[in-house]
Amino acid sequence: MRKILKVVAGVLCLATVFGGMASTPAAATPNLSFSDCGDGLQCGELSVPVDWDRPGGARSTLALAKLPALDAARKRGVLLVNLGGPQAQISAFRLPVFQGKVAELRQWFDVVIFDPRGFEASGGISCPLPAPAEADYVFPDQASFDAHAKQNDRFGRSCAEDPLAGNLNARQVAHDLETVRTALGERKLNYFGNSYGTVYGQVYAELFPRRVxxxxxxxxxxxxxxxxxDWLAHRARATEDTLHRFAAWCTRDAGCALHGQDVLSIWDELVARAEQQPIPGGGTTVSATQLVARADVRSEQRWPAFATALAEAYAGDATKLAVKPTFPPDPGVMRLAMCADFPYPDDYRAVKAVENALRTVAPRLGWRQAWIFAMNCSRLPDNGTFPPYRPHFRGLPPILVANGEQDDNTPPEWGRHLAAQLPGARYLTANGDHALYLDGNPCVRAHTHRYLTTGQLPPSTASCA
Structure with a gap:
């Protein structure tokens, strides 16, 4: 098995070299001023190159917003925050709920946020065609995959008329961050990156280590x-672990519709039956690939409803699983940025090879991770302008990294892998899901506040419940 995985990993290994990694020489200090723009925010704009490899070429606008420190006399500087996505940030911070999530940080910092290049207020890209999304993203055959990929290609080409469309990768954004630091007059950049915002932090730390x-x-x-x-296997195992946690919950909780039964065996039998003949329900049928795509185990709050749906499907009525899940509209620009940083095979057979490899480590459910990025990135122009690579981190101060042990979106192995490469970094283990600080984990927040205000890292033995 190990030999098979190594062969597949070798075939699918992403490019490791990206030219022009040296930082662009610093220009004159850019002008930045903030003015009130409502909802408690102060807004400003910066001019940045469309392409940092051609700093003298076309320009674009970078929009920023500031939540001022609550006590200017006690302020310790500026903290630049990115919530992740990749997505627009300023519109989120107009909502009181998001301002509340960073309210404690305002005891010490001006909290500054920015819409990454191409998003909303920052010279947002307008794509004439909608980005295709498929709730049943586990494509059952080449014809359905090719039809989706064709739509995705058409969508991407409609965006390409904007010169920014090919320059949304994290390397470009990291140079934007350096311009923001300079414009704010900060000698060093204090940065809080959540989820996808950590990608920008990683690249900035390599390109501008002495400015961190x-x-x-x-x-x-x-x-x-x-x-x-390797990267996907971590995520696949985390998804598989979530299914096992769901099964363990059913064993403990008498309210589970499958309580007292072997949940994993029921799942296996149900998928096998659906492979032989789709399960009827709701005037239609549910196939095995649809079962896998619609298995809603990420949120513990939805476990009771999913258990009921499984129990009814096992009894022969898949009505509750027959309706495709609905998702918020995909702004499209999100996948342009993500797929530039995380390219993916766009050939059906190549994706099936990824699936087959993942089935050896996550045979029940985790293997579906092979198809999520395929849905977003298949045949998208500028797929992989800045692929993952092994960076060389040097001259950095200590950095604090934390991941939730139950997070199947950004699994803890990803955080540990990064922290091990950052000299002097500390990895904080936490019992939780995604976005630990923003989700309100008090232990994580206490360690983060101490680190951001004093530089003191948690003890190496620290962990958060």
Whole structure:
């Protein structure tokens, strides 16, 4: 088995070299001023090159917003925050709920946020065609995959008329961050990156190590592993673990519709039956691939409803699983940025090879991870302009990294892998899911506040419940 995995990993290993990694020479200090723009925010704009490899070429706008420190006399500087996505940030911070999540940080910092290049207020890219999304993203055959990929290609080409569309990768954004630091007049950049915001932090730390002040990376999206198989296997195992936690909950909780039964055996039998003949329900049928795509185990709050749906399907009525799940509209620009940083095979047979390899480590459910990035990135122009690679981190101050042990979106192995490469970094183990700080974990927040204000890292033995 190990030999098979190594062969597949070798075939699917992403490119490890990206030219022009040296930072662009610093220009004159850019002008930045903030003015009130409502909802408690102060807004400003910066001019940045469309392409940092051609700093004298076309320009674009970078939009920023500031939540001022609550006590200017006690302020310790600026903290630049990115919530992740990749997505627009300023519109989120107009909502009181998001301002509340960073309210404690305002005791010490001006909290500054920015819409990454191409998003909303920052010279947002407008794509004429909608980004295709498929709730049943586990494509059952080549024809359905090719039809989706064709739509995705058409969508991407419609965006390509904007010169920014090919320049949304994390390397470009890291140079934007350096311009923000300079414009804010900060000698060092203090940065809090959540989820995809950790990708920008990783790249900035390599390109501008001597400009890093305090950096906290929460729920790491690892951009330092060029092996697609290894990278996805961590996520697949985390998804499989979630299914096992769901089964364990059913064993403990009498309220589970499958309580007292072998949940994993029921799942196996149900999938096998659906492979032979789709299960009827709701005036239609549910196939095995649809079962896998619609298995809603990520959120513990939804476990009771999913258990009921499984129990009814096992009894022969898949009505509750017959309706495709609905998702918020995909802004499209998100996948342009993500797929530039995390390219993916766009050939059906190549993706099936990824699936087959993942089935050896996550045979029940985790293997579906092979198809999520395929749905977003298949045949998208500029797929992989800045692929994962093994960076060379040097001259950095200590960085704090934390991931939730139950997070199957950004699994803890990603955070550990990054922290092991950052000299002097500390990895904080936490019992939790995604976005630990923003989700309100008091232990994580206490360690983060101490680190950001004093530089003191948690003890190496620290862990958070």
């Amino acid at each position: 002040g305090r950096m906290y990376l929460d729920s790491v999206m690892d951009h330092t592993n060029p092996s697609l198989h």
